[in-house]
Amino acid sequence: MSVDLEMEEILKVFFEESFEGLDTMESRLLTLGDGADRETINTIFRAAHSIKGGAGTFGFMEISEFTHSVETLLDEMRNGARGVTPDALQVLLQSVDVIRDMAQSAQAKRPIVMTGAKALSGELTRILAQKVPPAAAQTPSAAASDAAPAGASTLRASAQNAAATSVGQPKRDNAAANMSSTGPLEGWRIVFAPDVSLFKTCNDPMRILDELANLGPLEVTANVDALPLLSDLDPTQCHLSWTLSLRAAVEHARVAEVFDWVDANSKIVYEPIYASSNLSPVAPPPADPTQAAVQRTAGPSDLQVAAPNAAKSGGESGSLRVATEKIDALINLVGELVITQSMLCRFSEKYEPADVESLRRSIAQLTRNTRELQESVMQIRMLPIGFSFNRFPRLVHDLSRKLGKRVELKLSGENTELDKTVLEKIGDPLVHLVRNALDHGLESPEQRLAAGKSETGTLELNAFHEGGSIIIEVKDDGAGLRKDRILAKARERGLVDSDALLSDEQIYNLIFVAGFSTADAVSDVSGRGVGMDVVRRNINDLGGHVQIFSVQGQGSTIRIRLPLTLAILDGQVLRVGKEIYIASLVSIIETVQSTRENLSCVAGRTELFKHRADYLPVVRLHDLFGIEPDSRDITDGLLVVLEADGRRVAMLVDELLAQQQVVIKSLEANFKQVPGLAGATIHGDGTVALILDVPGLIRTFLERQTAHIGRAA
Amino acid sequence: MASTILAVDDSASMRQMVSFTLKHAGYEVIEAADGVDALEYARGHSVSLVLTDVNMPRMDGITLVRELRQLIAYKFTPMLVLTTEAGPEKKMQGKQAGATGWLVKPFNPDKLLATIAKVL
Numbered sequence: 001m002s003v004d005l006e007m008e009e010i011l012k013v014f015f016e017e018s019f020e021g022l023d024t025m026e027s028r029l030l031t032l033g034d035g036a037d038r039e040t041i042n043t044i045f046r047a048a049h050s051i052k053g054g055a056g057t058f059g060f061m062e063i064s065e066f067t068h069s070v071e072t073l074l075d076e077m078r079n080g081a082r083g084v085t086p087d088a089l090q091v092l093l094q095s096v097d098v099i100r101d102m103a104q105s106a107q108a109k110r111p112i113v114m115t116g117a118k119a120l121s122g123e124l125t126r127i128l129a130q131k132v133p134p135a136a137a138q139t140p141s142a143a144a145s146d147a148a149p150a151g152a153s154t155l156r157a158s159a160q161n162a163a164a165t166s167v168g169q170p171k172r173d174n175a176a177a178n179m180s181s182t183g184p185l186e187g188w189r190i191v192f193a194p195d196v197s198l199f200k201t202c203n204d205p206m207r208i209l210d211e212l213a214n215l216g217p218l219e220v221t222a223n224v225d226a227l228p229l230l231s232d233l234d235p236t237q238c239h240l241s242w243t244l245s246l247r248a249a250v251e252h253a254r255v256a257e258v259f260d261w262v263d264a265n266s267k268i269v270y271e272p273i274y275a276s277s278n279l280s281p282v283a284p285p286p287a288d289p290t291q292a293a294v295q296r297t298a299g300p301s302d303l304q305v306a307a308p309n310a311a312k313s314g315g316e317s318g319s320l321r322v323a324t325e326k327i328d329a330l331i332n333l334v335g336e337l338v339i340t341q342s343m344l345c346r347f348s349e350k351y352e353p354a355d356v357e358s359l360r361r362s363i364a365q366l367t368r369n370t371r372e373l374q375e376s377v378m379q380i381r382m383l384p385i386g387f388s389f390n391r392f393p394r395l396v397h398d399l400s401r402k403l404g405k406r407v408e409l410k411l412s413g414e415n416t417e418l419d420k421t422v423l424e425k426i427g428d429p430l431v432h433l434v435r436n437a438l439d440h441g442l443e444s445p446e447q448r449l450a451a452g453k454s455e456t457g458t459l460e461l462n463a464f465h466e467g468g469s470i471i472i473e474v475k476d477d478g479a480g481l482r483k484d485r486i487l488a489k490a491r492e493r494g495l496v497d498s499d500a501l502l503s504d505e506q507i508y509n510l511i512f513v514a515g516f517s518t519a520d521a522v523s524d525v526s527g528r529g530v531g532m533d534v535v536r537r538n539i540n541d542l543g544g545h546v547q548i549f550s551v552q553g554q555g556s557t558i559r560i561r562l563p564l565t566l567a568i569l570d571g572q573v574l575r576v577g578k579e580i581y582i583a584s585l586v587s588i589i590e591t592v593q594s595t596r597e598n599l600s601c602v603a604g605r606t607e608l609f610k611h612r613a614d615y616l617p618v619v620r621l622h623d624l625f626g627i628e629p630d631s632r633d634i635t636d637g638l639l640v641v642l643e644a645d646g647r648r649v650a651m652l653v654d655e656l657l658a659q660q661q662v663v664i665k666s667l668e669a670n671f672k673q674v675p676g677l678a679g680a681t682i683h684g685d686g687t688v689a690l691i692l693d694v695p696g697l698i699r700t701f702l703e704r705q706t707a708h709i710g711r712a713a
Numbered sequence: 714m715a716s717t718i719l720a721v722d723d724s725a726s727m728r729q730m731v732s733f734t735l736k737h738a739g740y741e742v743i744e745a746a747d748g749v750d751a752l753e754y755a756r757g758h759s760v761s762l763v764l765t766d767v768n769m770p771r772m773d774g775i776t777l778v779r780e781l782r783q784l785i786a787y788k789f790t791p792m793l794v795l796t797t798e799a800g801p802e803k804k805m806q807g808k809q810a811g812a813t814g815w816l817v818k819p820f821n822p823d824k825l826l827a828t829i830a831k832v833l
Binding site for chain 1: 723724725726727729730733766768769770782789790791792797801804805808811812813814815818819820821831832
């Protein structure tokens with residue numbers, strides 16, 4: 001693998017890790033409101049710390065610098081120097097958003113927009129400045145100065161180091177202070193007296209001396225006075241000290257850096273040597289500190305240049321994290337498949353009629369292997385819905401604050417797995433439904449009390465399996481949908497005839513009509529009436545559908561039914577003439593054979609089928625697709641009652657064949673999109689069958705119907 | 714034979730970055746995700762150098778260094794601590810635990826290699 005590619009991989013890991021860390025911070029911050037426990041704060045701190053460190057190392061200085069102030073605040077909370085206030089929590093939560101935005105920009109190779117960060121930095125500074133008990137006042141400043149190098153660029157970091165050391169310098173070295181009073185600096189006289197324990201940390205004085213010698217000509221005098229007798233000598237202890245004279249006009253910081261690892265347990269005295277002290281002038285310093293600093297910055301900026309290329313191809317690669325067990329299960333299955341294959345191979349070499357039984361067994365095994373393999377491969381695409389539910393604690397927290405409502409969020413079934421694509425696409429509709437439930441569904445604490453309910457409303461998000469589908473419920477115990485208001489609004493807008501009698505379900509479904517809103521005022525949370533139609537469309541696109549249950553005064557439940565996966569469909573095989581079609585089982589209500597009494601004709605064109613209390617338009621599939629059926633008489637064929645988008649039709653076909661799972665193959669890659677067709681599948685015998693797109697089919701049928709009526713008028 | 718370095722960091726990206734840099738420079742690298750894992754590895758193997766992050770779950774870097782120094786095979790193994798906190802307090806803690814030195818984050822690959830070359 002090339003260096004760039006490998007770097008790209010590492011960056012990908014960095015971003016993945018950072019987003020995970022941010023999610024952790026967010027979810028833990030939300031739990032902090034109920035009382036601060038040390039371990040939780042520590043976990044949040046660690047996540048921030050890792051992001052800061054990583055961002056610095058990978059050259060995202062803006063992220064690193066901003067995260068640093070967040071870390072400082074968290075550090076104070078961790079140390080107990082600061083209480084966990086709602087104010088601080090809010091700022092921390094907002095900071096998580098800002099960092100996430102910055103990281104997303106960085107990942108996408110967009111310039112990092114600093115507006116959010118700048119605004120919040122002010123907030124953070126304000127919070128950091130206030131409310132710190134005097135006793136702890138030292139902590140933040142110390143933290144700020146020691147962590148500053150991490151946030152600043154490398155160039156600034158070295159300047160900072162220099163500044164820091166020169167502050168500490170007078171303690172060890174008074175002479176340095178009068179530097180300006182004498183001639184130019186020529187070198188340093190250093191007394192280096194390490195503690196006896198020096199070797200315990202594996203620091204070799206020889207290394208230090210070598211490093212010093214790299215800076216310029218070095219004169220070394222060893223002091224052996226402290227050396228014990230050989231019989232008493234402990235070779236793991238250091239008994240030597242040195243007097244060193246370095247002939248190089250380097251900054252104090254440069255020399256001190258050499259002793260950085262040992263100065264904590266050594267006595268070190270630095271004394272500058274100036275030209276006036278009668279020493280011969282020395283050659284230009286071999287190591288120029290400014291130059292060294294510039295060279296050092298070259299590293300990170302290289303990294304920044306390498307990064308854009310890296311993420312270009314990486315970005316939205318649609319990668320999938322798969323649990324190791326799932327891969328293991330696959331490998332196991334492939335192993336079994338290989339065994340079955342070798343069993344079958346035997347028959348191709350030598351086949352005797354007596355083998356027929358074991359051949360049959362092998363094929364049965366192959367069938368089982370294939371099915372299991374298919375299931376396991378599908379499993380890989382399955383992710384727990386928890387990935388989508390995760391964002392809701394934060395959302396509900398923020399929104400309920402904004403709306404002045406008290407809400408308890410209950411999540412259940414987070415481990416229910418569904419297809420990755422479905423999971424990604426269900427996020428936005430869910431957010432919408434949750435916003436709606438908070439804004440319109442749940443009442444204010446006062447209203448709730450007045451209605452005899454507890455002050456705190458409950459919002460539940462449930463996910464579970466039912467049959468071959470996944471059900472997701474958004475359930476609130478709020479006011480419920482007001483049928484009268486919905487109906488009144490719909491009549492006012494001419495969506496419903498004033499004398500039409502509608503079932504509860506039909507009334508509730510009105511809220512899915514584009515532009516429909518009963519909200520008295522449009523808030524920035526919801527109420528604009530855009531959205532519910534989009535919600536339904538998104539869910540329908542996923543092959544799912546939405547149902548609403550509501551009891552006035554007690555709450556509403558929005559139930560979303562989704563297919564387990566988009567790639568496989570439970571289908572009903574239908575025949576019309578010589579053509580075979582497949583309709584998704586979820587869209588079929590029932591299939592009936594009609595008698596003449598149940599049929600009627602309106603306006604001489606539209607055929608209606610009386611299905612229980614409803615009159616359903618009859619869709620002649622053969623007319624729609626222009627094919628020759630077995631019979632044109634409705635009573636000869638079968639009527640399949642289909643439902644989509646809240647509409648029902650009766651579709652005339654010649655025969656119902658098997659029900660089976662079919663793998664959906666897209667047609668649009670090779671053909672133009674045909675209205676009413678969702679795709680194709682390949683049968684076991686190699687023939688292709690087309691899959692009906694039921695909502696599209698109904699729409700096409702109705703459009704033609706209207707066109708006819710239009711012409712007739 | 715190439716020197717083996719035990720790299721300990723809870724962040725996978727930092728670990729990979731360190732490992733990537735070191736491997737390209739010809740070192741063998743053993744990765745560990747925290748102090749506990751590193752210590753477990755160290756009980757069965759010796760290495761030429763330990764490079765550890767400080768802030769980690771389960772067991773932090775300073776504790777790891779202290780524990781490692783108790784092992785005979787690690788008495789004289791250089792141990793470097795990767796830290797964003799090079800304040801005097803942290804330094805002293807590291808020293809007392811037996812750390813050879815530290816490397817302040819963020820660092821670039823050249824700095825990492827130069828620092829390692831000092832002790833190996």
